[in-house]
Amino acid sequence: MGSKMSKSDVNKKQKEMAIFNSGYELFVNKGFNETAISEISKKAGVAKGTFYLYFKDKNDLLDKIILKKSASVIKKANEKAIKEELSDFTEEVIFFTNEIIDYLEENKLLLKIIHKNLSWGLFRKALTNKEHNKEIEEIYNYLITKLEEYGLGTEDVEKTLFIIIELIGSVCYSSIILKEPSPIEEMKPILFKMIKKLLMKQS
DSSP states (O other): OOOOOOHHHHHHHHHHHHHHHHHHHHHHHHOTTTOOHHHHHHHHTSOHHHHHHHOSSHHHHHHHHHHHHHHHHHHHHHHHHHHTTOSSHHHHHHHHHHHHHHHHHHOHHHHHHHGGGSSHHHHHHHHHOSSOOHHHHHHHHHHHHHHHHTTOOHHHHHHHHHHHHHHHHHHHIIIIISOOSSOHHHHHHHHHHHHHHHHHHHO
């Protein structure tokens, strides 16, 4: 029930967050391969053995960072899109997409870490993860419901959401980081046109 966390639980949570934040900072600034667990532990102010109480290995820490950071980006974009109270769902999806792109453009180092995972796999991972991510589940359910209301057949809803999310993830990385085939500002109108066409075709 709603019992308070014990001092020991609070201490454990603080240590876990210290490792999480230190890992994220080092991965962003040094790169995943160049960062050692001993460095993460030292920065977090914990013994190296303590790292393994919370994370299986470096990959496990990276997975959790990707899940949390990606969920945060998607959540912020979704909240802003809902607040706009756009009457047309297609415009809401475009607004949502634009918010994600703008955020990632300002946070290129974060994009480098999460780019391969800002995808349908993120939703699947979050929904099946033991440490269930409620925020992702809520966003997923919201988008699925809106797509159904928009007129998509039940069998097409997930597939359409899959295509939209995969498009955003791959275009963002290629255009923002690699500047290929063109910078993101030039790619945005084409991406938005494709999303609109996709939704119009299905409805």
